[in-house]
Amino acid sequence: MSLLAELRAVLGREDVLEEPVELYVYSKDASLMRGEATAVVFPQDSAEVAEIVRVAERHGVPIVARGAGTGLAAGASPTEGGIVLSTTAMTSLEIDPENRTAWVGAGVINLDLSKAAEPFGLHFAPDPSSQSACTIGGNVANNSGGPHCLAEGSTTSHVLGLEVVLAGGEVVTLGGDAPDTPGLDLKGVIVGSEGTLGIVTRALVRLLPIEPDVRTLLMDFPDMEGAARTVSQVIAAGLVPAALELMDQRMTVAVENWLHAGLPIDSAAVLLAEVVGETVGVESQAQLIADIGRANRAKKVQIAADAAERDLLWKGRKSAFGAIAQLAPDYYLHDAVVPRTKLVETMTAVYDIADKYDLTMLNVFHAGDGNLHPLIAFDASDPEVNRRVHQAGDEIVAICLKNGGALSGEHGIGVEKRDLMRTSFSELDLDAQARLKDVFDPGRVFNPNKILPEGSRCFDFGGVRREIPDGAWV
């Protein structure tokens, strides 16, 4: 039977898309890289996923798992063709309020999980800006973060167990309800593997209590330096705010243009800080942050008066990427991380790079953990501009790494940052990662050619050959 016929036999005709226009709609995620799938499938559970895996293996075609398609690194773009496996039909949700955990289907939307947990006084801590749309499966695949991961850690800190479909269609549960499961932490290997090792169908996640009180501060500064220095000094003062987010002027203007929340559009930088805990604690912490801000020449310190005002501020922050569309049809984004103490000099260098290549740069980022999101707004239909954008991107990453940073904080590597992996990892590191991939995916079915650049394996000629003398054993 043909691939499509087998998929239809497994799922029924309704749950297999194959029309050219349908395949085009699934040809990319929120990144810039497009692929070309043969089919899009909507399995209901791990048993159906297992069947699909076996079909793919028989036909030797890749499977690319996809949640809401909000990924920014082409992790869910079918760049090698094959099957796009949509997780959106896997939406089971069982909350265990006593243990403060939940078994969550891969297709459940991040914010829907927190809304469902709210009646029990609980929430799921990782809160990517796309949390109103993105799915738990995608969060697990990318080890996603979010503004509030400064204090609580990213997705991996909140995953206790995973139901995963492995090669051969084997369904396993890694980790579990017990506080500590014996053996290697294999779920830790799966989290952040971007669908390259298997397909996560359900996750057992930790839920945290909703904090009794919260203060959200908005401070605006005449220069980026003052804002960045405030961030470093807040942490140095011993505070661990729930979130510390920075937005530059151009970004603030774009957001305000849509939101009409009265954001300070005349200031070079806007800092959003949030502290949570008991009322007494948050009052004094908010006061301290405000004092540090004023000492760094904050023009105005505004504290959200109520939940509605707070929600409005967060809405502005979390929709920032989409607002870029007002400036240009495409954006290119890095999410490199630098030590907080290097924020000021890295930011200055990043703006200089944009100027050098004559590009429009915006910044909105998780300042508290030094996770930059320099965005270049441009029109991808111009190849010359495209070239400059990617050159600038490479230089931005280089400067971040030089300042002691890392390639990606939370968005994943996918294809967009794949070829930059060599700037962070040695040949040996990459080889070890490739061998791990081969153990899980000997047939190279799961999201192939993502994360690891070509030639990562030591016996893979291509990347390594140049440095090895002719005739040498490898």
Add this chain to the structure above:
Amino acid sequence: MPWVTDIHPTTEELNACVQCGLCLPVCPTFRLTGRETASPRGRLHAMSAVHQGLVEVDEAFASILDFCLGCRACEPVCPGLVPYGRALEGARAEIVEQVPGRGNRRRWLLGAGLGSRSLMGAATTAVSLAQRLGLTRLAPGRLRRLASGMRKLSARPPATVGHTGGSGDAGTIALLAGCIQDQWFGGVNHTAIELLERAGHRVTVPVTQTCCGALAAHDGKAAEARRLAERNVRALGSADLVVATAAGCSAHLIGYGHWADGGQAMASKTVDVTVAVARAIEEGRLPRLRGTRGPIAVQDPCHLRHGQRVVDEPRMILRAAGYEVVEIDDAALCCGAAGIYTVLQPEASERLGNQKAAQVRSTGVSRVSSANPGCEMQLRSHLGSDYVVRHPIEWYAMAVDEEFAG
């Protein structure tokens, strides 16, 4: 260029989407299916594919766009400010032009019937008779559902078209009577005239007006939509304020800039009746009542809340009348009525209708406010006869009568 009409989705409209995906969770059809092809982002993506000449305007493209309710819930959440509703109308017009069999009879009948006052009159007489004889219970499934959502009609409802009255101290208003609205929901128009005249307006309902053209535009009949819009601009455009009592109509009038010469000038002075009445209460031209009258559940018509961003006014009107406002759905997901969607996509419409009814039931409140006739019918048919569904200005007027009679 694969497009053939002059109102096709434009490069600017399509480029305004950077595919961030924030529209997905507010889209009722994406929520029902979990499919990108049933989401605003996916539909824009499909339009882009056509725009670039990668796919044709064919049956597959049409079925992607047919499934859209046109509720525009994606617009307020879009930080890129994509004019989705406009692009959708353009794409639908292309489908009508390019996909064979798209001007089919069922759609033509609905479109033409609603636009014609005499056809509507005949239909009204027939339905009224059927209601009296209890024949509506014998109708086949889908029609029975529709019929159960209707108000009790009189055989010759007193139409408002041709009416003129009021002092005009607060300015003149031209009222768009609406086709369904005037015949099947006449009570709303009569109430609007009474309230607006009491608020100091001179209200006219010109006989030269016609259907607003919303259904034609949503269904891709661009020429028809233009013809109707131009006629209404001539009929209504000279008043100080243009008011429509059905949210679907007022939303479309506000978009007349796309449809008629002089359309933008009229659009800029057009408001939904809830806005006009709320303004009058605010300015003390209509009374705030003292008594308390218990809870009312508020349903937001999509074309009021998402299309016009009117959220506070219906609530303000109800509160001014002493009712307690009860929210039913923070996200204001579409009830599934969506113009003729009930007829074209019965299954999705049914599921959304049941979902909305369940939300209303869970409030425990049996009085419901809805500012659009399609939503009112959908709510009534899914809630059953234990629930009373009325326009917010009717709830207000009832309270006014009560207070001043007592």
